[in-house]
Amino acid sequence: MTKNLTALTMPKFGLAMTEGKLASWTVSPGDTVREGDEVADIETSKITSGYESPASGILRKQVAQAGETLPVGALLGVVADADASDEEIEAFIASFKADTEEEGGEEAEATNAEPRVITVGEHSLNVRDVGRGEGVPLLLIHGFGGDLSNWMLNQDVLARHQRVIAFDLPGHGASSKDVGDGSVTVLAEAAYELLKALDIPKAHILGHSLGGAIALALLRDYPQAVQTLTLVAPAGMGREVNAESLREMVEADRTRDMQKALQALVHDKSLVGRKMADNVLRVRRLDGAREALRTIEAACFANGQQSIDMHPVLEAARIPVTLFWGEEDEILPVAGAKNVPAHVAKHLLPQIGHMPQLEKTVEFNRLVEAFLEKSQVTA
Amino acid sequence: MQISRETLLRSYRAMRTIRAFEERLHREFATGEIPGFVHLYCGEEASAVGVCANLTEQDTIASTHRGHGHCIAKGVDVGGMMAEIYGRKTGVCRGKGGSMHIADLSKGMLGANGIVGGGPPLICGAALSHKVLKDNGVAVAFYGDGASNEGTTLESLNLASVWHLPAVFVVEDNGYGEATGSSYACAGTQKDRAAGFGMPYMECDGSDFFAVHDAARDAIDHARSGKGPVMLHVHLERWYGHFEGDSMSYRAPNEVADAKKNHDCLESFRERAGQDKLLELSALDEIDAAVADEIESAVEAAKQAPWPEEADLMADVYVKI
Amino acid sequence: MSKKSFRQAINEALRQEMRRDPTVVLMGEDVAGGQGGSSGVKDAWGGVLGVTKGLLTEFGENRVLDTPISEASYIGAAAGAAATGLRPVAELMFVDFVGCCLDQIMNQAAKFRYMFGGKARTPLVIRAMYGAGFNAAAQHSQALYPLFTHIPGLKVVVPSSPYEAKGLLIEAIRDDDPVIFLENKVMYDDVEDVPDEAYTIPFGEANLTREGDDVTIVAIGRMVGMANEAADRLAKQGISCTVLDPRTTFPLDEQTILECVEDTGRLVIVDESSPRCNMACDISALVAEQAFGALKAPIRRVVPPHTPVPFSTPLENLYMPNADKIEAAVKAVMMQKTREVA
Missing domain, CATH: 3.40.50.970 (Thiamin diphosphate (ThDP)-binding fold, Pyr/PP domains)
Structure with a gap:
């Protein structure tokens, strides 16, 4: 196609999502959109999220109407250049529909990988391992109190180019609840053991929040296993932390309290719905889950401060490192990005909270892909 | 077997305390100061005390609507009981239960009970606790001849036998279920009922502390040693009405007078203690005086004690909501 | 899991x-x-x-x-x-x-x-x-x-x-x-x-099995599944329902019930128990007392008739609430209007 016709399709947010509701269009036919602009709100049972345009152009057609519930991958609309004719748009829609009917099976296979529990040393870890490709695999490490669903808007996109592994840290999600002394050293060791168990000698590591500190500990303790580091609002870059919110995220036992606690993670509070809070509570209510988090909290965030300093590790890093931080982060303040050494490529994101990977999905994914691609080449 | 001097003194004191407590309630009730209704245990003291003298604090009892005697015999605080009966915040149940619901689980007293036949099933459970927790405890259900006809009681006799529980069923047979005579209301005999459920039966004169004590010792030893439940049938006489204010028009005019004259467990205790040189009567007189003082202060304190407040109304419906 | x-x-x-x-x-x-x-x-x-x-x-x-x-x-x-x-x-x-x-x-x-x-x-x-x-x-x-x-x-x-x-x-x-x-x-x-592990769900917190804009359906026990089935059908007809499962009838999560009614303005209660003095009555009274102003239509109760439960299959089917009855009740409250008060 020369006219840059791009399909807007029902995105897949998370592991279990098979369909979503087009809550509303936020742009009208004829409007100009740029890649990354939010064009619609999508509701699922777990999350309401903005859908960002994968391309720049003009929204030429809204195929789906607000209120419709559609399967993942279904055509929502078409973005194209102004000079594409209406006939071309219609032909594109017809051929899209024909294609997806043929490809349906394959697509489902590629993205529907269910997590599985594997035994790694003393832990059973819940692991979601998707994607193929020649490149060095990517390991995603979520933050304190999170789980692998934190990557629901990223993992499958990043898996287009390489194998991408997300897992629940010990004490989190569906993994076993023994966290030892709760230190990043113990958690990094579990991550390293996981790589070994999956036969991965070396990986790109992407860590969020406490997962960022774990990624750095991995580099410190197992440098041979780390190809590059991508740090998202990492812990260990300063003293300050919103201890109150962390405590609520552990202790809240009512949906409404948990929803409030989780809202501190994002700048756009409407992203955190009741269902999302319910899903976090389901994990919290497993026997041993809160105790595990309390242990980690005591080891890493004692007395209302960050008690780990990963700065020296970052200073000493001799591999490509990139950093993302939301300027409106309410958990670990963006000030932590200030003292980062010059060799680190920084992306400070305005109007974004503690979870850029959820709040600024398209841009985040694109920047990560670019970073990984570049380092593959240089490696 | 010889009963120790200490047990005798303690038992006499308990019986005297029950008597004085109940006599005083009889008087105070007539003044209109005591709310609700009370059922007095006068004349039956040796039963509660003779049985409980063989129990430890760990053992459990369940009582009846006529429960003051069992509470005192099992060691519940007398001042707290009096305050409870007066409906005060300082009561053993903080004024929430009253005469018919006095309980103190820390003393193994599972409660008086406003429901006739309420206790025996509970005692099966308490006995099960002793058995499962292996604490060597026994559980004792006190119930009247009236309650002996309740399905709950008969079911409990069966269950205790089926589960082979360390339970003792003490039938306090005072001849009346409220106003109706047990000669009318109880078919067959208690003895045959025990036999029907395959458990040993013992009986004794409830106005004789020593008789109750010895029979109860055998019954409790049987249960404690893992041989299963026992029935102990105690023959008693009730000196007052079913409740205070009962005219007792259903009883012959001389029945109560005769009981007071010829079947007073305190008098027979003093006689026996003197005859057999078990205790000096002066020691018993001292107890009488001390108990009189204790009851006097209990009543005074109860009358002075604060009423429960509005905040107490909704307190303790649940452990946690 | x-x-x-x-x-x-x-x-x-x-x-x-x-x-x-x-x-x-x-x-x-x-x-x-x-x-x-x-x-x-x-x-x-x-x-x-x-x-x-x-x-x-x-x-x-x-x-x-x-x-x-x-x-x-x-x-x-x-x-x-x-x-x-x-x-x-x-x-x-x-x-x-x-x-x-x-x-x-x-x-x-x-x-x-x-x-x-x-x-x-x-x-x-x-x-x-x-x-x-x-x-x-x-x-x-x-x-x-x-x-x-x-x-x-x-x-x-x-x-x-x-x-x-x-x-x-x-x-x-x-x-x-x-x-x-x-x-x-x-x-x-x-x-x-x-989950294979042990876990707890606290009492007194209702579970929202779906969130909608038009009608709140409070359903108890087995009725929750029927309410969700009805809500699925109604969604295809353009009526969006909140379905709320109280989980415990005591303690009752009054706050969530009231919040949902405030949001939707309409309430249908599905209760399998006999209709006099049941949970549907209780929840109706709660909403009438505390969220009357939010109601856009009278409350509807989907409950069995006041009879013992019959044995024979056709009679028992008539007796039971079901998704059809819930669907009809929701449509009825969507049609109804509270009396305009001058």
Whole structure:
């Protein structure tokens, strides 16, 4: 196609999502959109999220109407250049529909990988391992109190180019609840053991929040296993932390309290719905889950401060490192990005909270892909 | 077997305390100061005390609507009981239960009970606790001849036998279920009922502390040693009405007078203690005086004690909501 | 996490709590089902519907106790054991049998703590089957949760799915108050994902199984599934419903009910219990008192008629609430308007 016709399709947010509701269009036919602009709100049972345009152009057609519930991958609309004719748009829609009917099976296979529990040393870890490709695999490490669903808007996109592994840290999600002394050293060791168990000698590591500190500990303790580091609002870059919110995220036992606690993670509070809070509570209510988090909290965030300093590790890093931080982060303040050494490529994101990977999905994914691609080449 | 001097003194004191407590309630009730209704245990003291003298604090009892005697015999605080009966915040149940619901689980007293036949099933459970927790405890259900006809009681006799529980069923047979005579209301005999459920039966004169004590010792030893439940049938006489204010028009005019004259467990205790040189009567007189003082202060304190407040109304419906 | 039936979820909850806490004991008619039988197999039945199967074998006769058919004695024993150091789970088989042991629940277990001035704990769970739809007729089909909800001192749980059943039962066993736990007998083979680990769901917090804009449907126990089915159909017709499962009828999550009614302005309550003085009445009164101003239409109750549960299939079908009746009720409230007040 020369006219840059791009399909807007029902995105897949998370592991279990098979369909979503087009809550509303936020742009009208004829409007100009740029890649990354939010064009619609999508509701699922777990999350309401903005859908960002994968391309720049003009929204030429809204195929789906607000209120419709559609399967993942279904055509929502078409973005194209102004000079594409209406006939071309219609032909594109017809051929899209024909294609997806043929490809349906394959697509489902590629993205529907269910997590599985594997035994790694003393832990059973819940692991979601998707994607193929020649490149060095990517390991995603979520933050304190999170789980692998934190990557629901990223993992499958990043898996287009390489194998991408997300897992629940010990004490989190569906993994076993023994966290030892709760230190990043113990958690990094579990991550390293996981790589070994999956036969991965070396990986790109992407860590969020406490997962960022774990990624750095991995580099410190197992440098041979780390190809590059991508740090998202990492812990260990300063003293300050919103201890109150962390405590609520552990202790809240009512949906409404948990929803409030989780809202501190994002700048756009409407992203955190009741269902999302319910899903976090389901994990919290497993026997041993809160105790595990309390242990980690005591080891890493004692007395209302960050008690780990990963700065020296970052200073000493001799591999490509990139950093993302939301300027409106309410958990670990963006000030932590200030003292980062010059060799680190920084992306400070305005109007974004503690979870850029959820709040600024398209841009985040694109920047990560670019970073990984570049380092593959240089490696 | 010889009963120790200490047990005798303690038992006499308990019986005297029950008597004085109940006599005083009889008087105070007539003044209109005591709310609700009370059922007095006068004349039956040796039963509660003779049985409980063989129990430890760990053992459990369940009582009846006529429960003051069992509470005192099992060691519940007398001042707290009096305050409870007066409906005060300082009561053993903080004024929430009253005469018919006095309980103190820390003393193994599972409660008086406003429901006739309420206790025996509970005692099966308490006995099960002793058995499962292996604490060597026994559980004792006190119930009247009236309650002996309740399905709950008969079911409990069966269950205790089926589960082979360390339970003792003490039938306090005072001849009346409220106003109706047990000669009318109880078919067959208690003895045959025990036999029907395959458990040993013992009986004794409830106005004789020593008789109750010895029979109860055998019954409790049987249960404690893992041989299963026992029935102990105690023959008693009730000196007052079913409740205070009962005219007792259903009883012959001389029945109560005769009981007071010829079947007073305190008098027979003093006689026996003197005859057999078990205790000096002066020691018993001292107890009488001390108990009189204790009851006097209990009543005074109860009358002075604060009423429960509005905040107490909704307190303790649940452990946690 | 794996697929488990409602029956397996309950069995697993009992097993995990018995492993965790040696004071948890089970008792009931045929909970082992085989004591004294000529087969010599003591763990023969595991409850009339097999819910407690295998527990006698693991935990022994001191902790899994077959009882005589003698509800007053063993429910009373469960109350007495709870007050003296055990955590009994007593199975009443069919909740209709409560007629034989109501005193032990209503006058004894429920009132100990209050009557004794806060000095008793009665960590007792009574499990029983409830509900129509099984051709079990009038003495084996009632939905008696309103009866228990009426009694201060009791907590009342009516789980709506296997996941809910496991978490709520573990919560019930760990709770220090007497809890009535009612299992819908038609749901034992329902299957869903249930974590393998032990977990709890707190009492008194409603679960929103879906969120919508037009009508709030409050549904209890098995009715939650029917309400969701109706809501699915209604969504295709452009009517979006919130479906709210209170989980426990006491404590009742009044706040969430009121918030949902504030949001949607319309309320349909689906309650399988007899219509006089049931939860639908109770929730109607709550909303009438505290959210009257938010109502755009009168409240509708989808409840059975005031009759004993009939035996014959066509009559029982007429008797039961179902997705069609819920759908019709929701459409009716969408058509109705409150009277304009000048």
